[in-house]
Amino acid sequence: MKTLAKLVLGITLLALMAAAPTPAAAQPAAAIVVTQTLHDGVLDFQYPRVVGLPDAAAQDTINAAIGRRVAEFRHLDAEVAMARYEVRHNGDGLLSLTMTFYLYSGGAHGMTYMRGLTFDLATGREYRLTDLVPYAGGGRAKIDAAIAAQLKKRDIPLLQTFDGIGENPDFYLAADGRPVVFFQLYELAAYVYGILEFPLPFNGR
Template structure:
């Protein structure tokens, strides 16, 4: 049985009253190479978001970074990094980026890794999301054309959650559109060696 990995919360040094950055660090993994790989990916992604949101901007008024654990079991770690910044104007900007790892090897999964090679996973996911958009009467900026091949996602228990950034498909007022899809609904196309199969085995 794969137990949850240990996570410590670190705070970026030299934080100020307007900058608070908290991020996760994996500790005590037996495979130290995997641990280093995972932590490096987390810090690298966090730094990219901080730069994008004006961490070094002289006009920065507030920046807050935090994280959420979505799955930490069965050898899979899936988490969200959440960064909000405000540099003036009507409202601030938030970016959410998700990372999903195999905790034994340190492998980071891309969306394509979750599905069988040759499976038209983009169309299947896009069709499901398109129907949800209609069912939920979600307001779009333009007609939905489908997901990107590298669309943002995370794994939460027995669901794959596909989501979109602010302004990616909807007006700001809609926030982040999240689309949870039961893994069982994707059973015919999931990669038998991937994380979704590992999660589905326990449904």
């Protein structure tokens, strides 16, 4: 009887284990980012590549988006072409980075361009600012007001009136998760002011 009881208990435990829900795969909290290099004639590119994500499709999507930014500047006519990157936020399932491209084609100085990329590490989705700080319900007005206040405080002479961020502004997430909106050279102010960056006073998620 004892042997039979043990057998029944064992079968019952196996059945319960089989019926128990399988734990969901752990979502990646942070990404592993490695540096890729491209040296070809005038090109001196260092750009990021994400490796080791549990979802290969998400990883491929992220790296493809990075590759498109590289391709955007790789074939432009220039005497000097450089690319560098900086990881701005890497945690809580989000990766945000900037890629900076410098092109010199003669003249007094070259031109620098910055691109911001923010990704969901679980899906590979690339976020726009409105995905993280919805424009509805006065969100966009708050962003515009925050930038206008910083322009006034920093006393930056504008080439044109600041009329707002537009539908898809350049941005990245800072280490604390807050969005930073930025504007390209000459977009708001003279070359000497560089790429203007404006941290927003609220979290982006």
